[in-house]
Amino acid sequence: MEIKVLEGIFDANEIIARENRELLDGSGVFMVNLMASPGAGKTSFILATLDGVKDSLSCAVIEGDIAGKVDSERIAEQGVAAVQINTGGSCHLEAKQVNHALEHLDLDRLDMVLVENVGNLVCPAEFKLGEDLKVMILSVAEGHDKPLKYPLMFSESDVLIVNKTDLIEHTDFDMEALKETVRKMNPGVEMFEISCRTGEGVERWTDWLTEKVRSA
């Protein structure tokens, strides 16, 4: 019986995710679902991405957090429209919450919406939001052994951002081992090595993303 309830929740989420998809398609808006562990650098990555695409794409951000609005304030300071979702304890965003947030954005004036999911390498991978692209960030400080421990996230993501590469020399992180493991699990994944702190690698990512949004 419990399983039936869960299936019901999952189905309802998928129905609303499809509605989000149709809503976004109607306005020609590309949506990115950004997922990562706490502290992998999601907000800094969003700020770097916004800066890199600002001349070519009109963007807005939906921030998902259990509590607080620190991140959306950081985004708004850059002059970008930001909507904060507080999940009130829940460990992932659901399509319904994103649907409410989309109502607060002027979609006809936008090219792209970046959604920052709750910091969690597990649950967000299970809930579609109606996104065009699932992007996950792994910080090199987390270690190269994470794909085998959190397989769904690494298998489901379209893009893997390896962030904080400026710390790599101070860690045991093995980039080649990571890439080999991830390619076996997810042969189609695009990988980018980035340091949001130094800016290294950001342009290659934002060029790729801009092309992706334009060709969508």
Place this chain on the structure above:
Amino acid sequence: MEIKVLEGIFDANEIIARENRELLDGSGVFMVNLMASPGAGKTSFILATLDGVKDSLSCAVIEGDIAGKVDSERIAEQGVAAVQINTGGSCHLEAKQVNHALEHLDLDRLDMVLVENVGNLVCPAEFKLGEDLKVMILSVAEGHDKPLKYPLMFSESDVLIVNKTDLIEHTDFDMEALKETVRKMNPGVEMFEISCRTGEGVERWTDWLTEKVRSA
């Protein structure tokens, strides 16, 4: 209706957590529930802890992972009994899983069981396992702003380990800001600054833990 189902699950978990507690008390075993984000250094911390207490306490480890047994193999290599729980997708350990794992350990010969929860800063905080002590790890690479974003974990933990202090000079991590925030949320929390990589700060923690286990 959905809420009722969840309450049912939570209550069932708490009943089994109490059973675990009685089982452990019957054998005089102290249990630690160790929680953290993916990549905060839980397994390295367990290895460092085991090494620090090996002359005074007899220990075993229960490893919780979504998939794989990399961590329990690392523990077993040190000659310490390890039981692996694979949650098969679930983002936290529940008391029932720990109960099954305890059946595989010779409790009468043990002083302490260290439970490594699934890497997640959200859900594990909601599920009691029957532990004596909730210990959370924050890696300095995650940033000092995490308490406000993941308040339950920081409020519920008895001990906060700030790990990877060897990386602090390469980050913007503000230790005093972290401590101030955490003390406001959780005045009774014990905090330890540690680098499992260099060994700095480990002895202060293992001395404190040994005393805690002996006086329990």
